[in-house]
Amino acid sequence: MRPSSYPMLDAATAAATVLERIFVLGPEEVQVAQLRGRVLAADLHSTVRLPGLPLSAVDGYAHRTADSGGWLRVTGESAAGRPYAQDLGPGQAVTILTGGVVPAGADAVVMVEDVTSEGDGIRFASTRAGANINPAGADVEVGELVLAQGTQLGPAEIALVAALGRRSLPVHRRPRVALMSTGDELLELGCEPGPGQIVDSNRWALGAALEETGAEVTMLGIAPDEPGALRALVEGALLEHDVLVTSGGVSVGSHDLVKPLLAELGQIHVGRVKVRPGKPFTFATLGSDKVAFGLPGFPVSSLVTFEVFVRPALRRMQGHSRLQRLELPVQLGYDAQASGDRTDFQRVRLQAQDGVLVAHSTGRQASSRLLSMVGAQGLVRIPPGERGLLRGEAVTALLLSLD
Numbered sequence: 001m002r003p004s005s006y007p008m009l010d011a012a013t014a015a016a017t018v019l020e021r022i023f024v025l026g027p028e029e030v031q032v033a034q035l036r037g038r039v040l041a042a043d044l045h046s047t048v049r050l051p052g053l054p055l056s057a058v059d060g061y062a063h064r065t066a067d068s069g070g071w072l073r074v075t076g077e078s079a080a081g082r083p084y085a086q087d088l089g090p091g092q093a094v095t096i097l098t099g100g101v102v103p104a105g106a107d108a109v110v111m112v113e114d115v116t117s118e119g120d121g122i123r124f125a126s127t128r129a130g131a132n133i134n135p136a137g138a139d140v141e142v143g144e145l146v147l148a149q150g151t152q153l154g155p156a157e158i159a160l161v162a163a164l165g166r167r168s169l170p171v172h173r174r175p176r177v178a179l180m181s182t183g184d185e186l187l188e189l190g191c192e193p194g195p196g197q198i199v200d201s202n203r204w205a206l207g208a209a210l211e212e213t214g215a216e217v218t219m220l221g222i223a224p225d226e227p228g229a230l231r232a233l234v235e236g237a238l239l240e241h242d243v244l245v246t247s248g249g250v251s252v253g254s255h256d257l258v259k260p261l262l263a264e265l266g267q268i269h270v271g272r273v274k275v276r277p278g279k280p281f282t283f284a285t286l287g288s289d290k291v292a293f294g295l296p297g298f299p300v301s302s303l304v305t306f307e308v309f310v311r312p313a314l315r316r317m318q319g320h321s322r323l324q325r326l327e328l329p330v331q332l333g334y335d336a337q338a339s340g341d342r343t344d345f346q347r348v349r350l351q352a353q354d355g356v357l358v359a360h361s362t363g364r365q366a367s368s369r370l371l372s373m374v375g376a377q378g379l380v381r382i383p384p385g386e387r388g389l390l391r392g393e394a395v396t397a398l399l400l401s402l403d
Contacts, residue, residue, distance in 0.1 A: 006271025011308065011343040011381075014273045018283050018309050019323070021269060022291065022316045025242065027170040032162055035153045037214055038171035039319045044147040046164055050140035053083075054102040058132045061115060061122055062106035063093040068126045071118060078103055093122055102133055109133055140164070150321030172319035177210050178237035179203060180220035182230070182249035182258055183297060188222065201370070202247040202302045206295070209306050210245065213314045225249070230257055234265070238290055242317070245310065248297030250280040258282070258294045266292070270309075274384065276339040277367035278305035298367040304345050307379065307400065330380065330397045333360040338388040347376035348397065359397055377401050 009017065027041035056062065056078070063072055072093040078084040080099035088094060088105035096102065096109055109132035115124045140146055146164070147157060153171070161169060186200040187193055200222055210217045220237055223230050223246075230249075237244060249258035259282050262268055266286035273281045278301040282294030293310050295302040312323040333353075336346060348359035359380050362372045378397035382389060389395060 008272045008274050010274045014270045017269050018313050021285055022313045024319050025173040025317050028173050029168050030171050031168045035158050038153050040147055040149055040151045041170040041172050043149050046140045046144050046146050049137035049142055054136050055134045056096045056100045056109045057134050058111045059097050060109045060111040061093040062096045062102050062109050065108045065127055065129045067091055071121050071123050073121045150319055175215045175243050175314055175317045176241045177215040177243040177245055178218050178220055178241040179245045180223050181247045182223045184225045186222045202299055213311050214318050215314055227257055244292040247295050247302050250282045250294035262292050274342045276342045276344045277301035281305040299370045300373055301367045303373055326399045327396050330357045330359040332389055332391055332393050333358040335391050336382045336389045338382055338385045341384050344382040345379045347372045348378050348380050350377045
């Protein structure tokens with residue numbers, strides 16, 4: 001099939017077509033020290049109670065509420081890691097520090113600020129049972145579901161895993177991605193461009209985007225516009241990788257060789273999309289367990305199509321329960337032109353104004369203008385049509401960053 005003969009899919013259909021064909025990678029057991037950013041492959045239920053024993057929430061005195069209001073003799077101390085070893089008897093109190101184990105027999109803790117010292121004892125007003133005590137199991141009970149399958153593990157989740165005494169967890173394997181740029185006009189960093197040549201920037205941008213998404217990335221360099229060499233490079237990469245990501249070579253020119261090669265090696269499911277930028281975006285399955293994404297060569301087109309189509313797919317591979325970035329309703333801070341029959345993903349910065357989040361254009365939205373992506377905090381979808389949207393109208397922004 002000629003590149004120009006692939007049906008033009010709308011953005012939503014293309015995104016759904018990609019996700020329908022994405023497989024979830026299997027689990028592997030990973031030590032706690034390497035869990036950051038990984039995605040849990042099975043529900044995690046607690047086998048212990050947290051806390052394991054009743055603990056004091058304050059510095060004060062543990063006592064029996066039946067004795068409160070009278071004079072109590074202080075018989076010892078309970079500190080974190082050094083509990084009071086005896087049962088608390090009638091008329092007794094124990095100095096207790098935050099995190100200290102509440103001794104058997106005590107049913108409340110009075111804060112040190114509320115106590116009057118008298119000789120070797122204390123006096124205070126009445127307290128209620130359970131005051132200032134974190135009961136055993138108050139945070140987590142045995143058998144409780146604490147982390148669901150599909151949860152991405154960050155600092156708080158890893159702290160909980162450690163608190164439960166788990167040394168490792170089953171998480172989904174990271175996708176192994178081979179990344180290459182194509183085009184005889186491209187040069188490596190450090191080379192001086194001649195007439196018609198440019199330094200390759202897409203590979204470094206996409207490499208960073210892939211790593212941020214959790215992929216293990218292998219840089220294949222720049223592939224020449226020569227069918228045999230391109231095929232050899234791709235076939236070699238597919239032996240050891242789950243995903244192929246290319247930049248360039250998916251349009252309709254005589255030197256656009258990626259799309260025909262993917263058609264030979266597998267099946268193309270998305271060949272053209274009604275989006276701006278990124279119309280030539282291509283998605284193919286290669287056998288039963290490999291996929292390929294052919295991204296356009298213009299820098300902004302490659303990054304936008306990565307965000308819209310590739311990033312959610314890589315998150316599904318890793319078992320994420322949430323595939324898409326967060327979306328928020330925003331108000332346009334500029335007049336946005338439409339792009340005929342294509343959904344236009346325009347780059348914006350976001351600013352809170354009078355209690356409303358306002359989207360401001362990053363400037364000229366040309367697909368070659370990298371500055372339109374620099375500092376962009378969101379992508380707003382301008383629907384197909386001729387009218388466009390006016391300043392003040394409500395739209396949805398796909399959040400890239402709030403920094």
